[in-house]
Amino acid sequence: MKRLIALVVVLITILAGCTNASKDNYILPDLTGLQEDVIAEIFDEKKASYDFVYEENDGEHGNVFIKYIGRDAGDEVSVDDTIRIKVYFGIPEGEYFEITDFEYDGPRLLESFKDIDPLDPRGGYFNVTLKYCTDGDTGVFDYPDEIYNAITSNAKSVRFLNMDTEETFSGGEEEWGKPASVYTCELLTNATEIIIQTDPGDSLLGTYGRLLGWVWVKVPGDDEFQLLNYLVVKQGLAQVKYEFGAGETISYLNHTYNEWMHIAEDYAIDNDLGQWGNDLDYYWDYNNDTPLFGRW
Numbered sequence: 001m002k003r004l005i006a007l008v009v010v011l012i013t014i015l016a017g018c019t020n021a022s023k024d025n026y027i028l029p030d031l032t033g034l035q036e037d038v039i040a041e042i043f044d045e046k047k048a049s050y051d052f053v054y055e056e057n058d059g060e061h062g063n064v065f066i067k068y069i070g071r072d073a074g075d076e077v078s079v080d081d082t083i084r085i086k087v088y089f090g091i092p093e094g095e096y097f098e099i100t101d102f103e104y105d106g107p108r109l110l111e112s113f114k115d116i117d118p119l120d121p122r123g124g125y126f127n128v129t130l131k132y133c134t135d136g137d138t139g140v141f142d143y144p145d146e147i148y149n150a151i152t153s154n155a156k157s158v159r160f161l162n163m164d165t166e167e168t169f170s171g172g173e174e175e176w177g178k179p180a181s182v183y184t185c186e187l188l189t190n191a192t193e194i195i196i197q198t199d200p201g202d203s204l205l206g207t208y209g210r211l212l213g214w215v216w217v218k219v220p221g222d223d224e225f226q227l228l229n230y231l232v233v234k235q236g237l238a239q240v241k242y243e244f245g246a247g248e249t250i251s252y253l254n255h256t257y258n259e260w261m262h263i264a265e266d267y268a269i270d271n272d273l274g275q276w277g278n279d280l281d282y283y284w285d286y287n288n289d290t291p292l293f294g295r296w
Contacts, residue, residue, distance in 0.1 A: 089287075089292075106230040126147060141196070158211045162240055162258060201248045201250070
């Protein structure tokens with residue numbers, strides 16, 4: 001009798017397991033002709049795991065189903081299996097942003113600043129070489145020893161003065177962050193010479209112990225330095241922010257550095273450039289309001 005009861009318990013356990021397994025499985029539906037949002041609703045109702053993979057198209061197809069990756073319609077799968085679904089990436093209406101080609105008309109680096117101590121009272125400058133780009137308004141360089149020792153941030157980075165670009169760090173990505181990062185990095189990478197100038201009207205170090213600086217670059221075809229901060233803002237890829245007195249006590253011609261930065265921003269706004277206009281961020285998925293990582 002005891003043996004019979006034990007056998008019944010085992011059978012019930014097995015049957016219960018089979019029932020649960022069947023409940024957790026489902027048949028992959030035929031998604032032919034369905035749009036991404038409809039597909040998402042289908043899988044969300046099943047509480048099933050899925051992930052979209054995008055293939056670019058000419059915009060005629062919208063975000064329509066292409067195929068399952070590694071699976072077929074009719075396959076039995078578990079809700080815990082992540083089903084990869086390829087859909088067309090519908091190109092949104094509008095044109096993607098492109099860098100505006102204009103003749104440099106901003107401030108120039110005066111040699112008279114060379115004799116000023118960049119650490120105290122600040123305002124002097126020094127040569128650096130690019131170590132790596134961080135984003136549109138931050139970079140890491142190889143510095144003279146006294147500058148390196150003065151920077152307290154772990155990364156030994158420079159935060160560019162009077163400007164702020166959108167973010168690109170993992171989990172905090174923002175629209176227009178990647179175009180700014182790409183443009184800044186291209187300027188720094190292609191520069192034949194880079195100089196960083198500190199500012200007597202602001203602190204030496206900012207948030208997180210980063211060096212605060214004006215970044216000057218010599219670009220191919222120009223024997224004089226151009227102000228990177230000015231260039232990024234004039235393209236419409238950054239806003240003038242975090243002024244805190246920076247650029248108010250050093251000048252070129254009839255304008256302070258800070259006034260030059262506002263001239264650049266006004267130009268970008270008046271000409272609908274970058275984030276101030278209707279152009280699209282090439283690196284952004286406007287259908288889902290998320291980064292288009294396939295282009296990053």
